[in-house]
Amino acid sequence: xxxxxxxxxxxxxxxxxxxxxxxxxxxxxxxxxxxxxxxxxxxxxxxxxxxxxxxxxxxxxxxxxxxxxxxxxxxxxxxxxxxxxxxxxxxxxxxxxxxxxxxxxxxxxxxxxxxxxxxxxxxxxxxxxxxxxxxxxxxxxxxxxxxxxxxxxxxxxxxxxxxxxxxxxxxxxxxxxxxxxxxxxxxxxxxxxxx
Numbered sequence: 001x002x003x004x005x006x007x008x009x010x011x012x013x014x015x016x017x018x019x020x021x022x023x024x025x026x027x028x029x030x031x032x033x034x035x036x037x038x039x040x041x042x043x044x045x046x047x048x049x050x051x052x053x054x055x056x057x058x059x060x061x062x063x064x065x066x067x068x069x070x071x072x073x074x075x076x077x078x079x080x081x082x083x084x085x086x087x088x089x090x091x092x093x094x095x096x097x098x099x100x101x102x103x104x105x106x107x108x109x110x111x112x113x114x115x116x117x118x119x120x121x122x123x124x125x126x127x128x129x130x131x132x133x134x135x136x137x138x139x140x141x142x143x144x145x146x147x148x149x150x151x152x153x154x155x156x157x158x159x160x161x162x163x164x165x166x167x168x169x170x171x172x173x174x175x176x177x178x179x180x181x182x183x184x185x186x187x188x189x190x191x192x193x194x195x
Contacts, residue, residue: 011135016179018139020096023172028098028138036132036171037101043124047108051118052125055102055157057094065102065168066094068156072147093143098172101129107162122166129169139174142167 037054045051057065069090074082094100105122107115126142133140144167147153153165 011131013181014178015130015134016139016181017141018172018174018179019141020093020170020172022174022176023096023098023139023170024175026098026173028171028173032136032138033099033101033171036129036136039128039132040103040125043121043128045121046113046117049108049113049118049121051105051108051113052122053104053106053157053159053163055104057100057102058098062094062097062100065100066091069094069145069147072150072152076147076150076152090145093170096172097170101169101171102157102165103129103167103169104157104159104163104165107160107164119164119166126167126169133171137173137178138171141170143170144168 033056037056040052040054041050043052070087073087073090103122103126105115105118107118130140130142148165148167151161153159154161154163157165159165
């Protein structure tokens with residue numbers, strides 16, 4: 001065996017969503033963020049297009065992100081459908097985080113790789129990020145609000161029209177004990193075909 005499979009399995013099975021409301025005030029260090037991003041770029045990528053792009057928000061950048069999310073929500077959601085709790089989360093969550101990373105898909109200009117394949121590659125890079133956070137003992141939350149899929153977000157992140165922001169990764173140290181989790185056994189989710 002090339003690597004310690006029991007440790008890899010442990011990291012995979014211990015990955016949990018930890019919401020910004022559960023973060024402590026302890027700061028994530030720049031070298032940790034760099035390692036998380038460096039691990040992200042080793043995800044599988046069809047045609048080696050490497051479609052992932054990252055925008056890292058820290059310090060005052062978190063305030064700008066908070067303002068952008070709230071203003072975009074208010075301007076893109078009809079008044080009768082606006083929800084005060086949702087708005088409060090958009091305002092508060094960046095400010096409760098040590099770092100937030102916007103994860104985007106940069107579309108290959110030749111379109112030789114399907115958009116679905118490019119999205120899958122970016123999703124795989126996100127899993128690398130989340131597992132790296134878990135290994136560090138960092139809480140992480142992948143948020144995918146639909147309001148990110150618009151031209152305002154693309155302008156805010158410096159993306160082209162055909163690109164997409166696929167979510168925000170909120171990162172911080174958990175204030176309390178690591179959350180427990182569970183999954184259905186594979187017997188409920190798997191069909192074995194031998195003929």
